[in-house]
Amino acid sequence: SVFAAGALGALSEVWGELSQAAGAAERLTELLAEEPGIKAPADPKPLPVPTRGEIAFDGVSFTYPASPSRSALHELGFVIRPGETMAIVGPSGAGKSTVFALLQRFYDVDNGAIRIDGIDVREADPRAVRARMAIVPQDVTIFAASVRENIAFGRPGASDAEVEAAARAAQAEEFILRLERGYDTQVGERGVTLSGGQRQRIAIARAILRDAPILLLDEATSALDATSETLVQAALASLMRERTTLVIAHRLATVLEADRILVIDEGRIVEEGTHRSLVTKGGLYAELARLQFEAGVLEDAAE
Ligand code: ATP
Numbered sequence: 001s002v003f004a005a006g007a008l009g010a011l012s013e014v015w016g017e018l019s020q021a022a023g024a025a026e027r028l029t030e031l032l033a034e035e036p037g038i039k040a041p042a043d044p045k046p047l048p049v050p051t052r053g054e055i056a057f058d059g060v061s062f063t064y065p066a067s068p069s070r071s072a073l074h075e076l077g078f079v080i081r082p083g084e085t086m087a088i089v090g091p092s093g094a095g096k097s098t099v100f101a102l103l104q105r106f107y108d109v110d111n112g113a114i115r116i117d118g119i120d121v122r123e124a125d126p127r128a129v130r131a132r133m134a135i136v137p138q139d140v141t142i143f144a145a146s147v148r149e150n151i152a153f154g155r156p157g158a159s160d161a162e163v164e165a166a167a168r169a170a171q172a173e174e175f176i177l178r179l180e181r182g183y184d185t186q187v188g189e190r191g192v193t194l195s196g197g198q199r200q201r202i203a204i205a206r207a208i209l210r211d212a213p214i215l216l217l218d219e220a221t222s223a224l225d226a227t228s229e230t231l232v233q234a235a236l237a238s239l240m241r242e243r244t245t246l247v248i249a250h251r252l253a254t255v256l257e258a259d260r261i262l263v264i265d266e267g268r269i270v271e272e273g274t275h276r277s278l279v280t281k282g283g284l285y286a287e288l289a290r291l292q293f294e295a296g297v298l299e300d301a302a303e
Helices: 005-013 022-032 096-103 126-131 147-152 160-169 173-178 196-210 226-240 252-257 275-281 284-292 295-302
Strands: 055-062 073-080 085-089 111-116 133-136 214-218 244-248 260-265 268-273
Touching: 055 096, 073 096, 073 111, 073 268, 085 096, 085 252, 085 284, 096 214, 096 244, 126 133, 133 196, 147 160, 147 196, 160 173, 160 196, 160 226, 196 226, 214 226, 226 252, 260 275, 260 284, 268 275, 268 284, 275 284
Parallel strands: 085 244, 085 260, 133 214, 214 244
Antiparallel strands: 055 073, 055 111, 260 268
């Protein structure tokens, strides 16, 4: 397995690239917490308990060490209040994933600061920062293990009752109980293959189980059938409730429900507002939305 202990050192070095493989990210995050590429300060500041989940980007600029000629983020500033849902929208390469990478502190900012509940993440223990976040990646990793183990991965040591409650909240229990051995069914390699929508609901169940105040959601671009779509949307609603949510949005339902949408392009914020206000404005968002969402639906929604 690539996760063998001996590979860990090498893994932390290539973390930048690996974190692009969003499916593996949550697994690697757990492992790298043991040996973070970015060192904890000698005397880390504790994050408040409970953490309210306010996220602030204050004039954040960042250039990847591997691409020194091009800055990925340029003086990015925003505040997400506890419990708020903010969608990030922007063309490919705009810097959306970089916002997620910096929040998880896979890199440190070059200028400015990122604060969680007012604490600069550089002054906190990276493990404590990551413990406050649940991540639902675009491509969900399903391990060669039982369904139960796959969900429990969200919080190792969770009881069977907790796993099942999370599966119910994630709209996953119905399909799980229809599998030959229910929660004990082997999935992944040499096991049952789960559909895209089922995999997404497993990831949502993991995040519900993790019960972190901050949710980072990298929405899948691949289309689901209408039934799956409805179930995934209901599962997400349950997950996002009362959590600060930052979502890289690809679906109309998501942007419609977001409290605010941040539109970024070439590492800068170019627009900010609700779906309705941004569509009316007729700028970059309106153009992206027109390309990405069905025109008819968009017009109805903008009424
Ligand atoms: P997409 O929608 O295609 O996923 P994005 O908005 O998430 O794009 P980012 O992945 O954040 O964009 O990329 C922002 C910029 O940083 C791009 O120019 C990209 O090429 C560059 N970049 C991203 N990851 C790395 C990396 N690990 N090393 C070097 N440059 C990177």
